[in-house]
Amino acid sequence: MAKTREDKFTLFRTEDEKMVDIIDQWNSAASKYMKDQERSEFVKSNKRVVQTRFKRFNGEKVLDLGCGYGFFTDYFRNIGANAIGIDGSEKMIELARDRYPITEFSVMDITMPFAFENNQFDVIFSNQVLMDIEDVDFVFSECKRILKTGGILYYSIVHPAFFDCHWQKDENGYRYAKVMDKYITPYQFTQEFWGETEHFHRPLSYYLNVAAQNGFALKETCEPVSYDGIHKNSDLPLLFFAEYLKAD
Numbered sequence: 001m002a003k004t005r006e007d008k009f010t011l012f013r014t015e016d017e018k019m020v021d022i023i024d025q026w027n028s029a030a031s032k033y034m035k036d037q038e039r040s041e042f043v044k045s046n047k048r049v050v051q052t053r054f055k056r057f058n059g060e061k062v063l064d065l066g067c068g069y070g071f072f073t074d075y076f077r078n079i080g081a082n083a084i085g086i087d088g089s090e091k092m093i094e095l096a097r098d099r100y101p102i103t104e105f106s107v108m109d110i111t112m113p114f115a116f117e118n119n120q121f122d123v124i125f126s127n128q129v130l131m132d133i134e135d136v137d138f139v140f141s142e143c144k145r146i147l148k149t150g151g152i153l154y155y156s157i158v159h160p161a162f163f164d165c166h167w168q169k170d171e172n173g174y175r176y177a178k179v180m181d182k183y184i185t186p187y188q189f190t191q192e193f194w195g196e197t198e199h200f201h202r203p204l205s206y207y208l209n210v211a212a213q214n215g216f217a218l219k220e221t222c223e224p225v226s227y228d229g230i231h232k233n234s235d236l237p238l239l240f241f242a243e244y245l246k247a248d
Contacts, residue, residue, distance in 0.1 A: 057079055114145075140216070223240055
């Protein structure tokens with residue numbers, strides 16, 4: 001029996017419900033994810049934004065939170081950072097260490113208390129991770145704890161207004177709009193781009209408010225152009241970037 005769109009929506013789990021083992025999902029998806037990311041035009045757009053923002057470090061301590069296969073951790077090291085990448089997926093860290101053998105990586109479940117002392121980092125960077133974490137408030141609170149006062153929290157997510165959507169096409173196949181029928185209410189959903197992976201939809205205001213409640217002052221946001229304007233409407237964003245300062 002075919003699933004309806006409503007069947008795919010699951011409200012956030014209660015304590016009594018069995019948690020999906022997201023780390024195991026990413027262990028299974030890791031190799032295909034890395035291959036797809038390395039040839040994706042969207043990832044090239046993502047890299048351009050980050051590399052434009054971060055061009056040079058002078059020994060600052062940088063944490064790549066949810067580093068995946070390690071591209072950005074290694075990039076930060078190459079531009080002068082004292083960088084470490086952490087990820088809950090052992091397979092992702094294995095790929096990162098194989099690919100970037102002189103860069104530092106550790107397996108760490110970021111849904112648990114971080115294994116770092118208070119006020120350790122100058123920059124915490126998290127790329128396309130927070131929409132895969134159920135308890136985002138906990139992650140922000142841990143980031144505040146380990147970040148130095150005045151330090152930078154910089155994250156990107158797939159834009160929640162355009163993530164779990166369907167393209168609309170005209171008679172020529174041009175993808176001109178995206179349709180979503182559920183935005184305000186948080187829910188959990190599954191994608192199968194690289195194998196089955198769970199994600200958590202929340203409105204953009206959720207992320208902005210959680211950051212503020214945890215003592216972060218918003219410095220800048222960015223919704224970069226991701227689509228070519230030839231096959232897909234370039235006036236619709238795919239990604240959302242935000243930079244904060246730890247206020248106290």
